[in-house]
Amino acid sequence: MKLSTKILILALALILIGSTTAWLVQTNGGQVAIKNVRFAGSNGIVQNATLYIPKGVTKENPAPGIVAIHGYINTNETQAGFAIEFARRGYVVLAVDQTGHGYSDPPAFANGFGGPPALAFMHTLDIVDQNNIGLEGHSMGGWASLIAAATYPDGYKSIVLEGSSTGTFGAPDGTPTFPRNLAVVFSKYDEFSALMWGAPVPVDIVATDKLKTLFGTDENVVPGQLYGSIEDGTARILYQPPVTHPGDHLSTQAIGHAIDWFQRTLDGGQPIPPSNQIWYWKEIGNLVALIGMVLLLFAAGMILLQTRFFSELLEQPAPAKAAKGIGWWVAALIFVILPPLTLFPFKGLFEVLGWQASALFPQNITTQVIIWTTLLGVISLVLFLLWHFALNRATNPNGDHYGITWGRKILWRKVGKSFLLAFLVALAGYVSLLLVAFFFKTDYRFWVFAVKPMNALQFRISLSYLIPFIFFFLVAGTILHGQLRREHMGMGREMLLNWVLMVIGYIGLLLYQYIPLLAGHTLANPAEPLWTIIAFQFLPLMTIVALVKTYFFRKTGHIYVGAFLSAVLITWIVVASQAIHFAF
Template sequence: MGKVKNFFVALGKWFNLKDRPKRILIIALCLVLAGGLLGSMVQTDFYRYRVYSETIETVPVSSKGEALYEETGVKSWSTADIYQPKSASAEDPVPLVFVVPGIQRTKETQASFCIELVRRGYAVICIDPYGQGESSSSYESQSATQEGYGLFSWMDYLFENPDGKFDWVDFDRVGACGHSAGGNACQKLAEREGRMAAENKTVSRVHGVYITGYIRGLTWSNTACNVGISYSQNDEGAFQNSTAQKKAEILAKDPADRTEEEEWWLTVGNADLRYAQESIDLVNYQLKRGGSEPIDEVEIGFQYGNPYQYNYVIVNNETALHALQPYDSATIAHLVEFFDYTFDSESGLSSSNQLWWLKEAGGALSLVGGFMFICALFVLLLRTRAFQSIGKGMPPRNADQKVKGRIIFWISFVVSAVIACVLYMVCVRLSVEWFPEAAGSSQTWFFPQRFTNAVMLWAVFNGLIGIAIFFLTWGLKYAIDYFAAKKKGAAEGEALPVADVHASYRSILNPLKLGWKDALKTVGMAAILICAFFALDYLIYGIFHTDMRVLFISARVSFSWRAILAIAMYIPFFFLFYFSNSLRANCSMRPANWKEWLSKLIAVLSNTVGLIAIVFIQYIPMIASGQIGYTGTVGPEWLFVNLLFSIIPMMAALPLFNRFFFNRTGSVWLGPIVTCVIFIVMTGGATTIYFAL
């Protein structure tokens, strides 16, 4: 009994909440669990739904219904989250909507669509596209067009209804919606199902499709269902649409030869669906099917056709940026209105009544809690005998910067920002040349992440340049102060004595020193913190079927061994950049005359200004002329700019985490090891991976 009593006494002392790190640890754990609970309640409509993942084995099929690559004998697989109403049954079936993400997105990123459909009584199957998330790669480089990203296989699986698995689905009311390339997949499903219906002399199995963020190149032959389009007036990809091409042809003419109508066309927005040929063709196709007269201008938000004749069509034209459409309340409202109307379903909820943002808030709580947890755990581990030796505390600040030193620093700051800005698009283009298989969406074992490859090249070049700039500026300032001291002696207020100059500049490099024992402990500490972070992520996923994420920033769980292998391939190269950031933020941005908050702010700016400049270069022309700055010479460069929505916040947080670890270890090594692995796992686990089957 005495031992038991002593155990609980010791446990009570450990949980003494007057101890700040322990208090933060408990608060962080509560945040993680509270965020997971909130997300779970929202996505299950307060537990009226069962949400679970399922993987099916597939033989890829084309948009024409043909089996692809049958001769290889290799099968693919597709994973989806299924939102099943607990009250649904064969006697009381419910409509079902497939949700398909676009490129670089996984099923978790479409939670806003899923949640608002669920809240209105629909069942949902949200898939991971081929080459993304838990689904396998595909032999098809145009997977969305040819295979519906796996949607075609799921449609067949649903209607095969093995063992009555989906007897709770109303098979007369099955729809699909998707964003960006996922919208393309839905349109191809509509064509495929229409073709099959014509051959079998039946109605289309898909009742309606709703497409967001995609109109380029859509064709409607054989489509035999209701259709809705939602395209933003500020979509960055609008330069690819027919209106933009028409305007380019007009601009190529001599102004004196332009007609009045052509001058008018130059005032039309590239994404104005009132006059876009894509939207006019869609509406006229549906009107023709219903025996109505064609139109030459689309009325936005007008309900054309008849949903009971499967020729209903509506065109919406919101204002969100392309990547933000799944988080745009107007887009989501139009989506649920489409299915409510075409399914003749009435939930009693207004389309503006939306709670999806609560799941994002819950994910944000969990994400913040996860990082708080490892920071508190790190401080507590430093107290243990095993790790005490690496807890050297905050090193002395560097000497005050003199005038010449400040000039050198700010020149290097500007040069670094310009290089970071210019190099990004250079690396995007290099990634196409150096990694052609991944760039062409082909299966490969050699750096298979198409979008990560460009960022990796940028990180390598910036990391090496950053290290070089650090040592060049360090050496230059060292030489200036040394020769000034040698020439003028130790004249007060003019220069340091030579010995002090040597000591001062050598001390700047002390954080680079690490004995082999401390090196092993540093790696061990990093491993514990990394494992703790993802253990928390898996914990809330296992309990709540949610993870740590908010908008574009996510710590995705349950990624495949292929993703883990790919991430391991990228980490050594990214580490150059993460180490470079730690070196510069902690060894050159800590002069004694800077307050800590100012030092951190400048470190954050130095790591983000160049990338923020790219965003300005992209969107200022769009504000001025309606067309983005980076339209692409070697592919969809604008999609690489969209990556910055997730990269910039991480780059802002990076120097803060590096400084946190540095201030407690006096070393530049632990921070980049921990942050590199966590951030690259976060980034790499949620993007396209074209690994060979």
């Protein structure tokens, strides 16, 4: 059996096993129906949501309901851990895509972040006990929940704010009586404590006037202590699980606190202990399927390169004319530290220059990413050319040695075939995702990293961002496989080396930021909580990039397939998971 066939079988097996596991968990073994629903707000903005309906819930036998709302630049699937556990306990759960997020219409932030329309839609469901509806929101989803509570003061019974706060970014201020029956789940290492509660150190929120006013006390708030009265609707409680802001989604404690509060404040449901949780098996299943999709890319590439049409791309790399000795280590160090060193200042140019979302570049975060990668690419290219002309002339290199040319010429036919090959490889992964979404109602993801199908608008948007990403990955490939290539390495060792070069800088950035926070202080750069969390996604993204770039360079002897495939994959993954800020 050919190696390509073996890898294909393994990839498909992992996708099937992982997706089946995820489906079984999110449906509680078939005891919960999962449906996609769409509804419109008062101004016609249509929102997307996933509806979880426990078995036995009908119009004649309504159940309590919970509206679960994700945070900024997430989608409703991020709330799956909460939704799964709520639904297991007999609650009808509406997990919503905020406006401008997921498959909801743009722009982001419209309609109270989508909170009021979601609560209004919940009240149209005759399978829901209208007197027993809870609101749960993480981060910006908490603000959406509060706006919904203020819009429909009699439309909910209790609320859980996960990593969120009152009186922030348009959310109404909290008082001892608003919102009704509130649980604040704010983690001990939450990166947004200064923004949310005015306390730079997260555990110090207990002493802030804002929280004390909300809890109706002059003393420091005591975690775990019940304030007010559930019967009167004035109940307050603070939970502080030992995780970070995004860590709420991977915390049995954070999810358990939400379960406990709704069991105490909503009537109905099943008395399953909050500690009895299964959601993490879905995370594992999704991760297994994600690994399967990555393997599928290699299998598809192997199979396509064996066809007559693409076989002319198969070549051995030209002899390396790379940096050597101390020069290699200096070049490697620059390659490693330049991306994390420039991330915060370069992405910040978007705000400094006052740029706004547009029809061409409608996703603010994605636009900030391409500003950073484009400037990084220009600087890297200049440094590479300086090295090539000033320090590497003695080796008499040319474009062949860097994987750019064929016989010192760029053969556009082969460049075009390289792009087509990259597109078809990515398409294989995309088709597998569509099948998984259709049959299992899930996707490929783990924690804050998600690979989702694109809708028509997102596909159109991706075309705008693709070219800047192609430029960046062509430059990165030239340096990685030209200046930093090590000869006499096996495929596995070269993949490992390139993975280290692509990823270790971001690991260093995260360690720099989080070591002080986990030691009981603030982030090293407390002004960048959002982008510190975003940096976590660079670890899987750059892992995939390092592997595919190395493999296809070794197979084709040139940078093009790997660079094009990296650009297509990253554009797809990023655009599908980001918020749209322009109102089309």
